[in-house]
Amino acid sequence: MLRSLRTRAGVAVISVVSVAVLVFFITQLLPGDPARIAAGQYATEEQVAGVRAQYGLDKPIAAQFADYMSALFQLDLGTSIRTGRPVRGELLDRLPATLELGLLSLLIAVVVGVGLGVAAAVHRRRPLDTLVQLYVVFASATAIFWVALVAIALFVNELGVFNSPTGRLPRGFPAPDHVTGFSVVDALLAGDTATAGAALRTLLLPAILLGVFASPSIIKVVRSSTIRALESDYARTSRSFGYPRSSILLRDGLRNSLLPVITNIGLVAGFVLAGGNVLIEQLFAWPGIGGYAYRSLQENDLFALRGYVIFIGVAYVLINTVLEFVYRRVDPRVEITEGR
Incomplete structure (x- = not known):
């Protein structure tokens, strides 16, 4: 067990360092001059040169890379060219908003995924299975921003089911005192059910x-x-002994289907944090790290982009490392197999 922990920790460190190195060299290829953008449209060459020197952009690539890696080992993600604030602080300030949205999204994804997956398996090759397969194709192939625009037009503008996309709270509602960083939870802790309801909508x-x-x-x-579980030998044996179908489904089918979900949550978390989240936060004016990354990309904020990608990379590696250990606890056969 201890050797496995050391191995996984080593792999995690190598993964994060690899991401950091790739991010540095990829961002070097971005078009535009960050110093000129930061200095402003009407800045003189001397002013642009001053900004370039301020952020170390006038140094050779090798020197920039050395400074970059040295700062990273001190947990310094640099200073945003756009805002002039430390990138790490800006990301941490926006993290609760992203976590609030991301955790609820992940819960919805797991509930919908497990529910429809089991239903499709039970009704295999029947109309319900076909409908679920069509849903999978639609959700996999359709652009999320297009569906989001349609949803805003229908459920916000026409039906008024949800609040306008103006951030975490509608206009006129004061932000609750910061306790957890989650607007709904903080409002409930303060006893303000009206604000909690508005935040939830x-x-x-x-x-x-x-x-x-x-x-x-x-x-x-x-x-x-x-x-696979319902067609296995032990499921057939259970049926031959007269166990009800619901019991077989819960004991054999659902229990065995939850193990792959654990490994799949890492991929889903990656999408929620770094994929669709960037577009969704921008469309809904959500003050999270996804919207921060979108604006940084628009304004060619080199250090903010690097910090965002490294931040997401570290989160992704940590999530998958934790999930791997959870999987080992749930299914001890993994440890037995590796121990041979």
Whole structure:
């Protein structure tokens, strides 16, 4: 067990360092001059040169890379050219908003994915299975921003089911005292049910959209694993002994289908944090790290972009490392197999 921990920790460190190195050299290829953008449209060459020197952009690439890696080992992600603030602080300030949206989206994705996956497996090759497969194709192939625009037009502008996409709270509602950083939870802790309800109505639509578009991969693995479990020898034996179908489904099908979900959550979390989340946060004016990355890309904020990608890379590696250990606890056969 201890050797396994050391191995996984080493792999995680190598992964993060590799991401950091790749990010540095890829961002060097971005078009435009960050110093000129930061200095402003009417800045003189002397002013641009001053900005370039301020951020170390006038140094050779090798020297910039050495400074960059040295700062990273001190947990310094640099200073945003756009805002002049430390990137790490800006990301941490926006992290609670992204986590609030991301965790609810992940919950929706798991509930929808497991529910539809099991239903499709139980009704294999029947109309319900076909409908679920069409849903998977639609959610996998359709652009999330297009569906989001349609959803805003329908459920916000026409039906008024959800609040306007103006951030975490509608206009006129004061932000609750910061306790957890989650608007709904903080409002409930303060006893302000009106603000909690308003925050929830603002949060639900982007969370549902992210959850729906993140669920296809879960549906596919749950469907296939449930089918295998229901067609296994022990399931056939249970049926021959007269066990009800619901009991077999819960004991054999659902239990075995949840193991692949654990490994799949890492991929879903990657989509929720760094894929659809960037577009959704921008469309819904959500003050999270996804919207921060979008604006940084628009304004060619080199250091903010690097910090964002490294931040997401570290989060992704940590999530998958934790999930791997959870999987080992749930299924001890993995440890036994590796120990041979």
